[in-house]
Amino acid sequence: MAAMLSPAAPLDADACYRAVAAHDARFDGAFFIGVTSTGIYCRPVCRVKTPRRENCRFFTHASQAEGAGFRPCLRCRPELAPQRQAWSAQDASALLAQHAARLLDSPDAWGDGAPSVAGLAQRLGVSDRHLRRVFEAELGVSPLAWLQTRRLLAAKQLLADTRLPIAQVALAAGFASLRRFNAAFVAQYRMSPTALRRDGGAPASTDGISVTLSFRPPYDVRAMLQFLKQRGIAGVEHVDVDAATVARTLRLDDTCGWLACRFEPAAHRVQVRVAEALAPQLPRVIARVRAWLDLDADPAAIHAVLGADFPDSAGLRVPGTLDGFELAVRAVIGQQVTVAAARTLTTRLVERFGVPLATPIDGLTQMFPTPAVLAAASGDALGQLGLVRQRQAAIQALARAVDSGQLSLHAGADVAQAMAALTALPGIGEWTAEYIALRALRWPDAFPAGDVALQKALSPNGQRLTARAAQARAERWRPWRAYGVLRAWQPSTLKLSNS
Incomplete structure (x- = not known):
């Protein structure tokens, strides 16, 4: 059934129905089921009575289900499903559509501005018409319909889980006005936002x-x-x-x-x-x-590629970050030192340049320094923390690039552009850029070939491989080399095959 999850493969309706009947969580978000007798679409894990096979239609994306006239289930809540991420496309059209969808799905990709089809086309270097044609051919809906579904589902979650005023919900979900939000919500879901929040939303809380x-x-x-x-x-x-x-x-x-x-x-x-x-x-x-x-x-999908070398590690994930700049600074500090040493140096940096924050959680008392603060920090002040001059210069250059807007480090950023900008900075080489891509840019094929621990883990005799040999060894892991790196860093999981 794994083939059903391939982004390039059409859905196998019979396999989908078996997953729905079993409420199989492995396929949550991989597809959605529209029930023609109710006009509702659900996640495969929905616990309602399994509908009759002849009443089921299957969709790869929620936007496709909504485009076909189905409304989201109020019980299983499709907005809570894991997103379906595609990285294995080979042809240019599929790659363009995937990149466009990734940008539309990333709130951080647009800064203070609102995403638009024109802005998206300009960012991708294609015409509006070409983008719409390719997007619809690859994903089955227009970019605008995709974006509208994302906004409506985000609003639906805010209505259900928070007590934010509806006007704030509209703005937070990306709508330009309350009037437009109400009109879109009623047109798509056939109920008003107020009706959906019939129970008053989440209970009031002073604890978040x-x-x-x-x-x-x-x-x-x-x-x-x-x-x-x-x-x-x-x-x-x-x-x-x-x-x-x-x-x-x-x-x-x-x-x-x-x-x-x-x-x-x-x-x-x-x-x-x-x-x-x-x-x-x-x-x-x-x-x-x-x-x-x-x-x-x-x-x-990941284990189908990595399972031969890592048969017992299907559950390992790649840790990301909540703040790309913070992760990049930590990567610079971690160059050529142990994890424990890097943690000590980073803690000193926070104590010296961070700001206090009162929270209800024991142990949470500090904010990581902003790019502006570290850009203005003197070399002497950084040196007093134990950072050598090369690290000082790299942190200051990195902070200036992020603070000025020349460098974006988030999951929706262009990977090639960000890595080129990173390696152009003093003190940031290929290893650091790849590590930042792996965790901050969320590039699943990132591969820090110069990593010593990785080179040792990939060697059949325990000796260090060269970076080129490590890359050759991991070639069969594409497009999931980042996941292979995490598995290789845990030696007990590695069982190199001879293929």
Whole structure:
């Protein structure tokens, strides 16, 4: 059934129906089921009575289901499903459509502006007409319909999970006005936003807003949390592996806040609490959390490529970041030092240049320094922390590039452009750029070939391979080399095949 998940392959309706009948969480978000007798579309995990086979239609994306006239189920809530991410396309048209969809799905890709088809075409270097034609041919809907579905589902989650006024919900979801939001909501869902929030939304709380995010199993929660804990910065983040929780501070533009995540592995979901101050930007927060914890990964597609070399590690994910600039600074500090040493140096940086933040969570007391602050920091002040001159220069150059807007480090950024800009900075080489691409840019094929631990792990006799030999060894992992790197960093999972 894994072939059903291939982005290039058409859906196998019979296989989809079997997954629906089994409520199989492995296929959550991989497709949606429209029920013609009710006009509702659901996730495969929906617990309503399984509809008759002849009443079912299957769609790869929620926007396709809505374009066919189906409304989202109020019980399984399609907006909570993991997103379907495609990276394996080979031809130019499919790659263009995938990149366009990725940009539309990334709130951080547009800064203070609103996404538009014209702006999207300009960013991709094609005409509006060509973009619409390719997008519709590859994904079955127009770019505008895709964007409208994303906005409406984001609004639906805000209405259900928060007590934000409806006018704020409209703006947070990306609508230019309350009038347009109400009109689009009623036209698509055949009910008003007020009617959907018939129970008053989420209960009032002084302890943040709660939202639920889903993921596809398997997911090695312990491995993810151990990775984050080993690199945790005191005051900025707190990880409890046994309690399956992780919390940290977060800055969005000029707003500072916090969030706390609790994994529920048996239910294949994460419960997230977010500071009230961040409520107006909740869709951005959700997108960043999904990238940070790699909740949208497709284990079946990834393991189909990596399983021969890593048969027992299908649940490993690639840890991301909530802040691309922070991750980049940490990568620079971590050059040629141990993980423990890098953590110590980064903690000193936060203590010297960060700002305090009051939170309701024990251990969360600091915000990571802004690009503007580190761009203005003197070499002497950085040197006093134990950073050598090369690292000082790299951090200052990186901070200036991000602060000026010349460099964007988020999941929707152009990978090639960002990596070229990174390696043009002093003190940032291929290893650092690849590591930043792996975690901050969320490039699943990133491969830091110069990594010493990786070179040793890939060697049959335990000796270091050259970077070129490591790349040759990992060639068969494309387009999931980043996931291969995470598996190789855990030696017990590596069983190199002879193929």
